[in-house]
Amino acid sequence: MRWLLLKDLQILRRSPGLLALLVAYAAVIGLPVGYGISAPPSKPKVAFYNGVPASQNTFDLGERRVDASKYADELFEDIDPIRVDSREEAIAKVRDGEALGALVVPEEITRQLQNATELPGVSEPPTLEVFYNADNPLKRRYVEQTVKARLSDANLALSGEVTRVAANALDVLLAGGPFVLPTETIDVLGLRRAKALLEGAQRGLPAGDPQRAAIQQVIDFADVAITSLNFANPVLGAIAAPIRVDTTEVAGGNGSLEGFAVAAAATIALMFVAVLLGAGMLALEREEHAFGRLVRGLVRPTGLLAEKVLLGALCAFLVGVGLLGLLSLFEPVSLGRAPQWLGALALGAAAFAALGVAVGAVTRDVRAASLLSFLLSLPIAALALVPSGTVGDTAFDVIRVVSAAFPFKPTLSALDAGLNATRGVALPAVHLVLLAAAYVALARVALRRFGAR
């Protein structure tokens, strides 16, 4: 086996163009796919017309002056705005396809916001206009959801502001103090101080004075009001944020998106190098007609398969390590976890190489082996990357079973676990060992077709 391995390495060394192409292909495909699947979608271009003059961006909310334009910034977190000068221009941008949607802020929005806070339920609510390009339903939905989500955030922020103003007013009502009105600032007595004054006045009256009972009634009312208003602040706080979100992950890891992208890129590179080399180098033995000569006694067929698995795994492992080294310049790779991710790389490379050897065992020449490797690898990778919840239950069950039969998903899990400590490495590692053994067994059976007994 040693001599065969050296022979194959020698053949690879003499095919530098092919080898460079294979490595470059794996890296060129692996990197963008890895980052593509983990990166959020790019911000959609949305035409934005703000009809409110800069000088009229603010409105009064109780004693506070609120800048409405800061709520528009919420939107720009998720969209790429194309600022235009009129509503018509915004619509034209959508119609021409330059923007996926248009958001129009009408001139009267500040006044509407002012009215809404002063005369809630009476005046017309502030209204934004949104226009969509329906040419691409997928993009339309994305823009629609983005705008809705951001508007909800803006609404929530605004209602929080209103609640804070209301709470402040209640505080003044309870404890007294200065209260700012648009025209002047007044000093409010406050319920607590009013109660104290009344108690003082009551004590100054003679014991049998009939006014004492009347004052006592007002004192009692002030007591009830003070007690009730003490509850008002927490109630208003609850209204401002009625639902708290408590996030708990019940499945999968908790690694970063960038860490997952690194694992995905390395898995894709491993897959291409190991599968193509395993399949190609075994098929080459037949293409060179050396297969019959080898298996008639010089090498055991299982030994030949093991040599090809070792070759594919070794080359893929080196490419994987190189790629991780390159990626570590952008996303640090934990050296402390090197045993875990190196082990995951090695096992993944071996399982992929075993799959390649199985492909090489059922094909007659290198071209067929390469073609079948590509035909098999691409859908396997695509299926393994389908997230749960994006397809129906039955379809996802089928995808899970198919993915479990190939090394992509367990390699990705093992590498993600090894690199990002998202879960245990042991389970995917055992899965990969079983897959490698199964593929070698499959290849061994397939070789009988070509005379290997």
Place this chain on the structure above:
Amino acid sequence: MRADAVSKFYGQREALKSVSFAAEPGEVVALIGPNGAGKTTLLSILAGLQEASSGSISVERGDVGWVPQQAAVYRKLSVGENLRLFARLEGVADHEAAVERMLALTGLHERARDELGTLSGGNQQRVNIAIGLLADPPALLLDEPSSSLDPRQRAHVWELISGRAQERGTTVLFSTHDVGEAERYADRVLVLADGELLFEGSPVALEEAVGSRERDFEAAFVRFLRERGH
């Protein structure tokens, strides 16, 4: 080398029908017959590439040098590297000496460092045969060794094979479609048709079997087959 009642079935089809023959040390035996006669199947069984469905053979796999029809060599390796690799895989004790011997035998010393893919078909076939001889086997099986070679290359190849039989007493069994070649180089011919061994004897005996009128061995061979319904 000996085969006793060797039969081979591929599914329902009987590719070899109870074939028996024997070849002595130093003897060169040609296996001739029309396409699909079972020549390659018989050679493959003797070489250990396939198992017979029934019957037995008396040679061990390790005692047989196998030379397939198409050069079973690595085109990206040099002549020397190919010979060295197979010498190591064959377990030849002094593989460097074996490589030198084969380079001398094939006359490819000067091209030992050249990649095999850059050699002519004839030279590649010489390396192919040399690999079959590396372990100095007592028997050599060749499947159409000179097909696709020009007459000069063919003469070189036969010089190599015949020399081996005469000098080392190697038993040589080769298949060929060129009956003239069989007449020229073989001590004995085996005529196989539809998996059945129809004739075993010298080329002269085959001519005599169809009558003395035929002066040409190829014509005699064709007439022989026709008379037996093939």
